[in-house]
Structures are given as C-alpha cells and as structure tokens.
Amino acid sequence: MLFDFAHDHDGERLSGVYGGDPSGGTAVVMHGAGTSSTERLHPLVREFVAHGCRGLAFDFSGHGESTGKVSELSLRRRFEQAVSVIDAYAGVDGPLVLVGFSMSGQTVADLVRHYGDRVAALGLCAPAVYTAEAWDVPFEYGNGRFSGIIRRPDSWREAPALQVLRAYEGRAVLAVPGTDAVIPSAVTEAVQDALAARAQYTRFDLPDAQHQLGIWFRDHGEDRREFVEAVLTGLDDRGWTATRAWVAKQLGHGRSVTDMRLLAGGWSSQMRRLTLDDGTALVQRAFVKPFFRHHGPALLTREANVLTLLAGQEGIPAPELVAVDATAEHCDHPTLLMSALPGRVRVDGEDLDRRLDLLAAQLARVHSVVPDERPRTYQAWTSPERVRTPDGPLWERAVDVIRRDPPPYEGCFLHRDFHPGNVLFTGDGPKLRITGVVDWVETSWGPADLDVAHCSTALALLHGPAYGLDFRERYEAHGGRDLADNPDHLYWRLLDALHYCPDAAKPAGPWRELGRDDLTSEVLAERLEAYVDGLLHRYR
Numbered sequence: 001m002l003f004d005f006a007h008d009h010d011g012e013r014l015s016g017v018y019g020g021d022p023s024g025g026t027a028v029v030m031h032g033a034g035t036s037s038t039e040r041l042h043p044l045v046r047e048f049v050a051h052g053c054r055g056l057a058f059d060f061s062g063h064g065e066s067t068g069k070v071s072e073l074s075l076r077r078r079f080e081q082a083v084s085v086i087d088a089y090a091g092v093d094g095p096l097v098l099v100g101f102s103m104s105g106q107t108v109a110d111l112v113r114h115y116g117d118r119v120a121a122l123g124l125c126a127p128a129v130y131t132a133e134a135w136d137v138p139f140e141y142g143n144g145r146f147s148g149i150i151r152r153p154d155s156w157r158e159a160p161a162l163q164v165l166r167a168y169e170g171r172a173v174l175a176v177p178g179t180d181a182v183i184p185s186a187v188t189e190a191v192q193d194a195l196a197a198r199a200q201y202t203r204f205d206l207p208d209a210q211h212q213l214g215i216w217f218r219d220h221g222e223d224r225r226e227f228v229e230a231v232l233t234g235l236d237d238r239g240w241t242a243t244r245a246w247v248a249k250q251l252g253h254g255r256s257v258t259d260m261r262l263l264a265g266g267w268s269s270q271m272r273r274l275t276l277d278d279g280t281a282l283v284q285r286a287f288v289k290p291f292f293r294h295h296g297p298a299l300l301t302r303e304a305n306v307l308t309l310l311a312g313q314e315g316i317p318a319p320e321l322v323a324v325d326a327t328a329e330h331c332d333h334p335t336l337l338m339s340a341l342p343g344r345v346r347v348d349g350e351d352l353d354r355r356l357d358l359l360a361a362q363l364a365r366v367h368s369v370v371p372d373e374r375p376r377t378y379q380a381w382t383s384p385e386r387v388r389t390p391d392g393p394l395w396e397r398a399v400d401v402i403r404r405d406p407p408p409y410e411g412c413f414l415h416r417d418f419h420p421g422n423v424l425f426t427g428d429g430p431k432l433r434i435t436g437v438v439d440w441v442e443t444s445w446g447p448a449d450l451d452v453a454h455c456s457t458a459l460a461l462l463h464g465p466a467y468g469l470d471f472r473e474r475y476e477a478h479g480g481r482d483l484a485d486n487p488d489h490l491y492w493r494l495l496d497a498l499h500y501c502p503d504a505a506k507p508a509g510p511w512r513e514l515g516r517d518d519l520t521s522e523v524l525a526e527r528l529e530a531y532v533d534g535l536l537h538r539y540r
Contacts, residue, residue, distance in 0.1 A: 001019055002045060002046065003018055007058065007084065009080075009081055009085070012061045012066065012067045014059060015038070015064060016038060016059060016089075017055075017058075019055050020052075020055050021053075022091060025097055025235060026089075026095075026096055027048035027053045027056065027097040027099060027231075028056050028099065029044055029048070030058075030107055031060070031063065031101055031104065031214060032102030032212075033103040036102070036214065037059050038058060038063075041214050041218070043217065044099070048232075051232055058085050070139060072139075073139050074136055074137055075103075075106055075110070075130060075137075078103075078110075082111055083111070086111070086115075093118070095121075095235065096120065097120060097232070097235070098121075098123070099122070100122075101125045101126065102125070102127065102183070105191070106129050106159075109164045109165055110161070120170050120238055122171065122172040122173065123173050123175065123231040124175065125214070126176065126182070127188075128156075128182075128183055129162055129187065129190075130155075130161070131149060131155040131156060134146055162191070167197075169262065170239060171200045171231065171235065172195045173227065174202070174203050174204065175204045175206060176188055176203060176204065178205070178207035179210045181210070181211060183211065192289070196270075196288045198270065200239030200333075201288050242330060242331050243286065243331040243335055245330075246325060246330040255276060256277045257274045257275070257277075258276065260272050260275070264345075264514055267421075267509065268292050268439075272286075280340075282337055283319065283337075283338050283340045284336075285336045286334065286335045287335075293333055296326060296327075297327045299334075299441040299442075300325075300334050300441065301326045303324075303440045306375070306443045307338060308321055309371055316365060316437065318436070319338035319340070319341055321336075322338055342435045342436070343424030343426040344425065346425045351429060352463060355420070355425065356459070356474055358432065359418075359455065360478045360480065362434050363415070364478050364481070366413065366418065366437070367412045367448050370413070374411075375413070377444060379444070381495075382495065387399060387402075390501070398498060398535075398536065399498065402498065406491070407492075409484065409488075410481075411445045411446055412446075413445065414448070416442035416443055416450070417439055417442045418451050419458035419459075421510060423438075449488075452475050452492075452493075453493045455471060457493075457496050457500065457531070460497075460528070460530075461508070461527050465534050469534045486539040489539060490536075493535050497528065497532055501528075504524040505521040505525070508524055
C-alpha cells in the first residue's frame with residue numbers, strides 16, 4: 001500500500017507517495033522531464049515494496065500534483081528537491097536504490113555524488129546526462145538558454161555525471177529501449193561504458209519499448225518485475241553476492257578475503273586485487289561490458305589454457321591460474337581467478353628507453369614459446385570495409401595498403417594484445433625489471449609483425465610517433481624473429497593502426513586513470529595521424 005505525502009521545500013509543495021519497510025533499503029523512483037509525473041511510476045514503486053524495500057517517489061516542482069513552474073526548474077533544483085525528500089522520508093542511513101528516468105539519469109548521478117557509499121544500487125532508464133554548463137540554468141519554456149546548451153552537438157561528452165558513474169562501484173542496471181527518439185545512442189553507450197568501469201553492471205534491453213519507459217513498466221508487469229529483481233540482485237553485497245560466494249569456495253575451508261580493491265588500467269574487464277587472510281593476493285578478472293560478457297566463455301577459456309601452458313615457460317612471468325567460471329554459471333559475470341604478480345603498469349616518461357628495451361626483449365621471448373597445441377589463428381581487428389578514417393589523401397593511402405590479401409608469413413605464438421598497459425614493472429634505473437605479462441585472452445598464432453605493430457601503435461599514442469616508429473628496431477636488436485620486408489611489414493603496421501580510427505582516444509581511459517591526463521582526444525588524434533604518415537614514408 002502506498003501513502004500520499006506533501007513535502008514543503010524552498011517555498012514549494014512537492015507531492016509524492018511512499019510505502020513499505022525501510023529496513024530493506026529505500027528505492028527512490030524519479031520521473032523524467034516534459035509532462036512526466038509520478039503517477040505512471042506507482043506500479044514500479046509498488047513492485048519495489050513487494051520485494052521488501054521502502055518505495056518512494058515524488059513529483060518535481062511544476063509536475064503532477066506539485067506546486068511551482070517547470071520553467072523555473074533546473075538540474076540543480078531537481079537535485080536539491082530530491083535530497084530534501086530523501087532526507088525526510090528515507091532517513092539518514094540505510095541503503096538507497098536510485099531509479100531515474102530520462103532527465104533523472106542526471107539527477108541519479110548527482111545523488112550518487114552526494115550520498116556516496118550509501119547508494120547500493122542504480123536503475124537508469126533511458127538516461128540523459130548533461131554538460132556542467134547546464135546544471136544551474138532554468139529550463140524556461142524549451143527555447144531558452146538551457147535548450148541551446150543541451151542541443152549543442154556533443155555537449156554531453158564532458159558531462160561530470162559520466163565521471164561520477166565511472167567511479168560508482170555498486171549494483172547498476174541500464175534499461176535501454178529498442179527505439180529511442182530522445183536520447184542519442186552515443187549517450188547510452190557512454191553511460192554504459194562509465195557504469196561498466198567499476199559497477200556490477202547489467203544491461204536490461206527492452207526491444208519493443210520506446211523512450212518513455214515509465215509507461216512501458218506501468219503496462220508490462222513481467223518486465224517491471226524482472227527489472228526490479230535485476231536492480232536488487234545481491235543488494236547486501238552491492239551486487240556481487242554470487243561472485244563472492246564462488247571465490248570463497250575456491251579458497252577452501254578456513255580461508256577468506258580480507259580486502260578487495262579495483263585495479264586501475266583495465267578496459268575490457270574489471271580487475272580486482274583480493275588480499276587473503278594470510279597476506280597473499282589473487283587477482284579477479286570479470287567481464288562486465290556486454291560485448292565482452294557475450295564473448296567471455298571463449299576469452300576466459302583461452303586465457304585459462306594459456307596460463308596453464310605458460311606455467312612451465314622460463315622467462316614468461318605470467319600469472320598462475322587458480323580457477324575459472326567462463327560461462328558465469330556460478331558468478332555474476334564470467335570470471336577468472338589467478339595469482340597476483342608484483343609490480344605495476346608504467347605509462348609515465350621515466351626510464352622510458354630502458355622500459356622500451358625491456359618490452360622488446362620480453363616480446364621476443366613470448367614469440368619463442370612453442371606450444372604443444374597451436375592457439376587459434378589471429379583475427380584482424382579492422383578491414384578496408386570496416387575502417388572509418390578522417391577525410392584526406394593520407395588516410396586514403398593508408399587504407400589502400402590494406403586493400404590486399406594478407407602477406408604470407410611464418411607463424412608464431414602471439415600475445416596479440418602486448419603493450420605497456422599489459423606489462424608490470426618493478427624497480428627504477430638499472431634495477432628496472434619486468435615482473436609480469438598479463439591479459440592473455442587474445443593469444444593467437446600469426447606473424448610476429450602483428451604483435452610488434454600493436455605495441456608500436458600503443459607507444460606512438462602514449463609517448464609520441466617516434467617511439468612507435470622505432471620499436472621494430474628495438475625488437476630486432478633484442479633477438480626478435482625475422483620480420484617481413486618493408487611493403488609486407490607496412491601492411492601489418494597499418495592493419496593495427498587503422499583499428500584506432502576514428503577514435504584514437506578510445507583506449508586512453510585506463511591510461512588517464514594511471515595519471516596521463518595529457519592524453520586528450522586532440523593529442524591522440526594528432527599522434528595517430530603523424531604515426532601513420534611516418535609509417536608511409538618509412539616503408540612505402
């Protein structure tokens with residue numbers, strides 16, 4: 001049963017409903033903009049109550065039964081009204097579950113920043129996020145300054161809300177309609193990427209729905225129930241109940257995890273360091289992003305097999321396999337558990353020449369591995385038909401180079417994703433050493449040129465085109481395999497470099513987390529162009 005309330009805030013009266021037991025947490029459900037109101041959300045609030053939560057929803061000023069004018073509302077005032085209602089009807093403690101529709105996606109992010117660890121779960125339904133410039137601007141009547149700001153192309157890309165969601169580590173469910181004429185798909189993908197960075201994330205697709213998901217959930221009881229159950233999954237453990245139980249089982253009787261922390265630098269998966277009661281450490285890899293979750297069974301099975309193979313290889317400091325649940329039969333996501341290696345990822349400029357020599361020598365040792373059974377043949381990550389480059393003759397010449405059959409090659413064992421982000425170092429100066437090579441999910445059989453190409457592109461983006469251009473010579477000087485002649489080698493180098501078009505900044509998120517704030521989109525785009533130009537001049 002839901003009870004009506006009227007809450008006074010800042011000279012206005014906000015109407016709403018609440019019900020249920022607050023001891024199970026409070027689910028705060030917030031409507032979008034326009035003609036939206038709480039009324040259509042009552043069935044969803046009741047669903048949360050039926051699942052043991054207190055349910056709470058209210059009309060922002062100017063909406064539904066609340067007083068005030070929508071034209072005088074702003075994102076800041078929405079946030080302040082939500083805080084006032086939550087503090088009055090959800091108390092000062094106890095877990096919060098925040099559910100926001102459309103514009104309230106921004107409000108949810110503002111509340112996460114405000115309430116911090118008290119927020120145990122999020123449900124974002126076709127959410128919007130906005131540039132900081134818009135936060136304090138009144139909505140007016142749809143043709144004022146606020147509308148001009150949010151309609152500016154790509155104004156949302158630097159939205160502070162995305163950084164808040166990227167830092168959030170609780171449970172998060174993103175409900176996505178099949179057709180959305182309001183929220184650009186790029187916004188949805190950006191929100192998804194942010195949530196998948198740290199949260200226990202699930203995408204909840206509604207193929208037949210349109211933007212107004214409040215109406216959809218009102219009219220479709222089964223979807224409404226499944227959405228609520230998804231949001232509340234493992235609420236006491238911030239969504240990680242199943243994974244934590246599986247890890248505990250792998251440790252054996254009497255062993256326990258005393259500390260868990262997220263490791264920076266991951267892009268395809270979430271990596272966590274688990275400290276055990278005896279002080280030893282393990283690393284847990286979980287595929288959370290939908291694309292990698294879908295391919296998780298193959299990727300993690302391959303990595304488990306490769307780690308088993310490398311356990312007996314001298315000179316390859318790979319982790320030891322502990323356990324794997326590649327299909328997420330027992331875990332919340334496809335998960336692999338392995339030993340923790342000493343050292344850290346280095347993407348700074350100190351000891352750079354020494355580090356590059358160590359990288360080249362390490363890659364040569366990887367290529368010397370002779371497996372009893374060959375891994376799968378390499379897969380190209382782009383093609384002339386798929387690549388999307390900027391306009392201009394430079395890029396046309398580059399794409400023309402890969403408009404041919406792959407050159408013949410003598411195959412070898414490839415890491416396939418060898419770059420500074422997947423190598424651990426300890427020490428400084430003369431004591432600098434490689435202590436770990438990680439992320440073996442893409443291990444393949446193919447030309448050594450392809451691994452050299454991939455590492456070279458990363459070096460060009462991280463440290464400048466010259467470092468990428470010269471990596472071949474370092475590799476050969478440290479005993480690497482014979483590489484292809486110039487025209488064929490150019491094919492492999494450009495096959496990798498063009499994979500980064502049109503967004504050279506896509507892999508830079510983990511690098512920025514490691515302190516490389518200088519790697520802006522503009523810097524990376526310029527470096528990629530200069531690197532491609534350098535390749536064409538050197539090898540054409």
